[in-house]
Amino acid sequence: MSNKRIKDEHTLARHCASGLFADPIERTELDSKAFAPTDSNPSISVNWLEFYDGDHASQLKFVRTDIANGRTVRRTHKLALLNVGEVKALGMSSDQDLSVAHDPLPDNQSHSLICGIPIRDKILHQRLADAASKYLVEAVE
């Protein structure tokens, strides 16, 4: 278990299947549902890059492995990268105190959660999706 803490300058990766894109064919822009929680899933699953040591590329490599351990990842999928501080700032702009918590799973040690996004705040969902759409990388190396 790592003693590291998630800091504002750290990076989160959100695994995005085709259905999470505004256009599932073009896959260049996320749909707001990528950051829309539900009653049964009140938090948004992400992966914390800095959980792993090394440079950005190697962190991304470990995170890709973590994600692939827990679900099916296709070549059409992407990872949307988000800065923790930006997530919180977007929350503040909607008067929401968002937090990011490390939530390691047995086969997915960097798994984390964005907590506090209101189910009905569609503007915030869209703004988070827009922010994450700026940094899309391949989900499969």
Added chain:
Amino acid sequence: MNLDAKAREAIVAQRFTSGVPLSQLDDEESEPGHVIVSATSSDTTIYGTSSTMLETYGWMLQPSTMTVLGEPRHSLAYHFTPPTEIGSDLAKWSGATDWVHENLDHSHASEPLSLQDLQIHLQNFLSLYESKLEADVYGRFSRLLPILLDPDEYDEEDKLPDPTSFRSMLDFLVEHPYLDVPRLNVSRQGHFKLSWRKSENELTTLEYRPDRMIDWLVFAPPARGSRSPQRAAGESAVSEILNILKVQNALAWMRREQ
């Protein structure tokens, strides 16, 4: 099935074959949305009035409201293809007797629809709109549906796509053909959602709820004298949404280029 129902069904079947449209039958016989089954030893035909044909077909996608001969027959929801004939006033489905009877006799009311069932039915339903939708919209949706409803991709935590939402969305696009080709998605609640985006601060999303309401979201550029983009969200009746879009200055850029 009681004798009255059988008699009525025979009358309707006879009038259908003799060319009398169902809309000319009296109210009792042409109950809106009513589906009538006519079965013989060799084949089975199902009739529905065309004024409610789409409604009827929509019902087939919703077992909870499916009505056949006045009784819910949920199992029918699983097995119907698009009408074999669509007249100006009538829709007609035909099939082998055994095939339909089997489904009538073995209701699977407790079985939920699967995503695969819905995918097939929604694609069939979309095909009914081919001549009504703009060709580019129809083409795009035809390509997108299999991706959006791919059982291997669909998040199992999400609610299944809602056919009533789908129909409401398609009807909206038929009524407003001047709108540019939208993007298509399904919300976590299973509601179909259209979106248009021109720039970072010009975005409109319309999410069609099964109760004929729309959850809308509009991003607009900063107002004069302001540096902050305008962002608004709300809900509105389908009939009111254009007024909302006009007020939000979104409708102008959502139109097709001339």
